[in-house]
Amino acid sequence: MQRRQQRRPLDSVLDERLAHKSAAGLRRTLLDVQPAEPGRVLLEGRSFLDFASNDYLGLGHRPDPGGDPGSARASRLVTGNLPVHRRAERAFAEWVGLESALLFTSGYAANVGTVAGLMGRGDVVFSDELNHASLIDGSRLSRARIEIVPHRDLDALRRGLETCDAERVLVITESIFSMEGTHADLAALRDLTTAHGAWLMVDEAHSLGTMGPEGRGSCVAAGVRPDILVGTLGKAMGSAGAFVAGSSTLREALIHDARSFVFSTGIAPAVAAGLPARIDWLRQADEARALQAAHCRRLSDGLRALGVEVRGSGPILGAIYGSPEVAVEAERRLAAAGILARAIRPPTVPRGTSRLRIVPSAAHSRQDIEAFLEALA
Numbered sequence: 519m520q521r522r523q524q525r526r527p528l529d530s531v532l533d534e535r536l537a538h539k540s541a542a543g544l545r546r547t548l549l550d551v552q553p554a555e556p557g558r559v560l561l562e563g564r565s566f567l568d569f570a571s572n573d574y575l576g577l578g579h580r581p582d583p584g585g586d587p588g589s590a591r592a593s594r595l596v597t598g599n600l601p602v603h604r605r606a607e608r609a610f611a612e613w614v615g616l617e618s619a620l621l622f623t624s625g626y627a628a629n630v631g632t633v634a635g636l637m638g639r640g641d642v643v644f645s646d647e648l649n650h651a652s653l654i655d656g657s658r659l660s661r662a663r664i665e666i667v668p669h670r671d672l673d674a675l676r677r678g679l680e681t682c683d684a685e686r687v688l689v690i691t692e693s694i695f696s697m698e699g700t701h702a703d704l705a706a707l708r709d710l711t712t713a714h715g716a717w718l719m720v721d722e723a724h725s726l727g728t729m730g731p732e733g734r735g736s737c738v739a740a741g742v743r744p745d746i747l748v749g750t751l752g753k754a755m756g757s758a759g760a761f762v763a764g765s766s767t768l769r770e771a772l773i774h775d776a777r778s779f780v781f782s783t784g785i786a787p788a789v790a791a792g793l794p795a796r797i798d799w800l801r802q803a804d805e806a807r808a809l810q811a812a813h814c815r816r817l818s819d820g821l822r823a824l825g826v827e828v829r830g831s832g833p834i835l836g837a838i839y840g841s842p843e844v845a846v847e848a849e850r851r852l853a854a855a856g857i858l859a860r861a862i863r864p865p866t867v868p869r870g871t872s873r874l875r876i877v878p879s880a881a882h883s884r885q886d887i888e889a890f891l892e893a894l895a
């Protein structure tokens with residue numbers, strides 16, 4: 519209990535870390551470069567011959583049909599930081615209502631780099647047992663002690679936090695769990711973490727674009743401000759990459775300590791350039807969101823009527839069959855009707871919970887949903 523008094527906000531810990539780097543002459547900044555002709559780069563309006571990037575054959579300059587360069591040609595800490603990156607980052611921060619955001623090349627890279635970059639030996643990470651592999655791998659790499667929390671078990675988390683004596687504690691959850699579509703109680707998690715001085719990280723891979731007003735995600739919908747919010751762009755966004763949002767101090771710390779950011783080529787300009795327009799599409803996609811939600815409701819009702827246990831309330835549903843054979847048989851029946859849904863078996867999901875993972879889309883018609891149910895009837 520003594521310890522809890524000493525726990526500090528994430529920003530205060532990170533500010534101190536950054537100050538140490540400054541004092542040691544190790545503070546870094548992102549250079550704002552503009553693309554120029556092959557072999558060169560524009561820096562504050564001046565053309566430089568570029569001997570810093572990895573554009574061996576000059577192909578990184580060749581525009582995609584959309585007109586933006588196909589590659590950032592280097593880590594953003596070297597010469598790969600372009601205006602399209604900042605524009606997308608500002609748009610993401612504004613969309614999710616947080617101060618700042620930093621792009622990563624994938625959700626996997628974002629989670630591994632962020633957790634391993636922020637946490638270390640002697641720290642504790644509380645992680646829901648169904649958290650994504652990237653969150654597990656990042657936690658392992660961090661060398662922090664990992665406390666696995668039974669799925670969505672707030673009482674177990676509370677007990678864990680009450681007895682935990684670490685100074686830095688991170689609680690990690692997905693907003694919507696990817697294999698069964700269950701939703702985390704974000705408001706309760708925020709209350710609990712705040713009460714114990716722990717930091718809250720929410721992976722919104724499946725809720726950005728699908729949940730909340732203008733698709734702004736589950737945190738906005740719940741009125742919750744996490745310390746760290748992760749959004750992935752390969753799902754509802756229909757693109758590739760990810761961002762981590764939070765305070766500008768968090769962004770600054772990740773630029774230094776997230777190894778998947780530091781030691782990796784920046785997200786492709788051609789991809790980054792398209793992101794603000796995609797955010798606009800998602801903001802205006804209320805009709806598609808309503809249709810996807812209606813498909814989920816119809817599918818759950820129909821599956822339950824067939825005696826199948828359904829988990830999740832959308833945008834993902836888990837039809838739990840228990841045994842792997844039965845789940846695969848359901849997959850086979852659907853395939854025979856020209857419908858693809860995958861059976862998910864251990865070790866991806868716990869033993870005895872083999873299931874069909876079902877993701878309806880607004881691109882499906884109501885008849886498509888009926889065809890799905892008929893195939894399983």
Ligand SMILES: *Cc1c(COP(=O)(O)O)cnc(C)c1O
Nearest residue numbers: 624625626650696721723750752
């Ligand atoms: C898909 C997913 C990721 C990984 O995102 P990628 O961009 O595909 O690497 C991370 N977290 C969750 C919860 C996911 O479902």
